[in-house]
Amino acid sequence: MDWFPLYNSIRIAAISTVLAFFLGLAAAWYTARLPRLAKGLLDAVLTLPLVLPPTVVGYLLLLALGPRRPLGAWLLDTFGLRLTMTWPGAVLATAAVTFPLMYRTVRGAFESFDETLAQAGRTLGLSDAWLFWRVRMPLCRQGILAGTVLTFARGLGEYGATSMLAGYTPGRTATISTTVYQLWRTGQDGPALRWVLVNLALSAGALLAVNLLERKEGRPWR
Template sequence: MPLTELEWQAVALSLKVSLLAVACSLPFGILMAWVLVRCRFPGKALLDGIIHLPLVLPPVVIGYLLLVAMGRRGFIGSWLYALTGFSFSFSWRGAALASAVVAFPLMVRAIRMSLDAIDLRLEQAARTLGAGPWRVFFTITLPLSFPGIVVGTVLAFARSLGEFGATITFVSNIPGETRTIPLAMYTLIETPGAESAAARLCVLAIILSLASLLIADWLASWGRRRLGG
């Protein structure tokens, strides 16, 4: 049986939310991974703990914290709304923010491991030849960490597809606006006689997540071959 219009809306919204979450968080993920690997400063362990906190916190707690901070009456969200009229509350942009926060630690961990494996002597040799810090980063560090960046990006995308607790707490469950695949499944499970529709979405979610992981593995292998590894 084909998917209904509401089910297709949930699928399209999930893809849009996940892609936006990954695209917006990737530069920050690379930056935080680089800081954790290359820099030494007081409070580094605390920063590391804060970055990885969403891995151990219940997603509902993350959603509540986002509501307190970024909601229309939140201490950041109210200021943002007063200045620009923009609000994350009860919108798909808020769902993207919640997904980005929950998936961010996975992205950082993958990129960090890739950066940690780079031979520092390559960067030092480039500097002795006159390359500046930015040139070293964009011509040596970033290309060599490409497999980790790919893996981190796709893992974050797959995690964003499955985000539920933070999303429903922060932006509620609004059809066509914030109802992603997990929220649509929750609604269908609570609806009598809609078990088959929930099963279809479940299968589709598994296919999308598995495809993401397979693509990540292929891209990482391709990147290692390009780098001679």
């Protein structure tokens, strides 16, 4: 059995999780402080990829990034960066689909943070950056960790947007999910079932990790 799809799935999920982690943190941090109307609007836009069908996200990405489209052509000419039919394209598609999971969980954690602690810190002359990384982040770590693992788990299962932007090229862009689909389409039930089992084990492991992280903290995460 060729293990490339497993390696590729983990690589794509891991890198897209890192992207979604920082983008999600930044988005949660800035939207939490916006006035109510702007917050509501921005929140709807940022959450959209979670509720849109992944095929729609994939289509929009293709419209933007295809080598015949302005942005795609510019990226290719300027940086030699091709985001269609390549695994970095799959990273981008996965990050786009999973970003709202990170953003929403982290925002919930930030909103339940007791602001008086930050105010106390400021009276002691601490900088905002220090407060963010040394007070806010540690106190919100449950939510942030849960969001990260959830993002990773969803990234492992991404199919729609990834298959549209990156296609199915064995040895290059094939992930577990696209491999299962191709094996099913071509009637290879045995290998398809093996990959299904691998995927089940991997995803169940990630979700168990979320639960263990929650339990360790002694109280259920809100």
